[in-house]
Amino acid sequence: MDRYDFYLDKCKLPVAPGKLQIKVNNANDTVTLINEGEINLLKTPGLTDIEFECLIPQTGYPFASYPSGFQGASYYLDCFETFKVEKKPFQFIVSRAAASGQTFFSTDIKVALEDYQITEQAEEGFDLKVKVKLRQYREYGTKIVEIKEESSGGGGKLKKTRAESTVQPSKPIGIGSDVIVNGQLHRDSYGGGPGQVKSNYRGKINFINHKGTYPYHVTTPSGGWLGWVGAKCVKGV
Secondary structure, X not given: OOEEEEEEOOEEOOOOOOOEEEEEOOOOEEEEEOOOEEEEEOOOOOXXXXXXXXXXXXXXXXXXXXXXXXXXXHHHHHHHHHHHHHOOOEEEEEEEEOOOOOEOOOEEEEEEEEEEEEEEOHHHOOOEEEEEEEEEOOOOEEEEEEEEEEOOOOOOEEEEEEEEXXXXXXXXXXXXXXXXXXXXXXXXXXXXXXXXXXXXXXXXXXXXXXXXXXXXXXXXXXXXXXXXXXXXXXXXX
C-alpha cells in the first residue's frame, strides 16, 4: 500500500489528507513602458501557502497510523493550539513511498500556522475534520548600523542609527548536523550521477568528504540517503 505521511513538527497526522495544495506565490512586478508595452520584472518568489483538510479520529481505525499508540482528538487539537499560542515556526514534512518500498520526492518546509478550522458533522460521528492553512517562514534578523555625518556648520558630528535586515549566520556543519539544502544532489562526492534538486529542504549530514567537489552527503530527517551536495548548497541550522 502506498504511504503518505504528514508531519507538523513531531506531530504525525493519523490519517493522510486526501488532498494537498501548495501554492508558490508571485512577487513579480509588471511595468508599462512608453515604447515597449508591458514588461515583467522578475523577483524572488513570495511565501508558499499550504492548505489541506485532515481527519482526526476519535476511534482507533485500522487505516489510521499512530507512531506511539492511539491518541485521541484532544492530543492533535493541543498540538494545533500550541503552534498558534507559542508563535514559533515548525517543519512541515510530507514523505511519499510506494508499496514496493520505493521512495519519491518529499516536502520539507519551515512554516507557521496561519489558521485552522475544526468541523464536527453528524455523518462523521465523534470524529473531527480540521482545515489547516500554513505559510512558509523565512529566517531573518536585524543589526544596528551607525552612520556618522559631518555637520555643515563645523560643529559636532551627527550620529544616526537604522535597522538593517540580515540573514542569520550558518551554524558549523559536521556529521549529524541539521541543514537546509538548496541545490542538486549527486550520486558521489565528485559530481557523478546528478539527480534531484532540493529547495529549502531540511535534512541531515551523515558523511563528509572534503576532497570531493560535493563534500556533504545529505539524508532525510529519518536517515534515508539522498545524495552529495556542494558546500554552498547547505546551511547549518
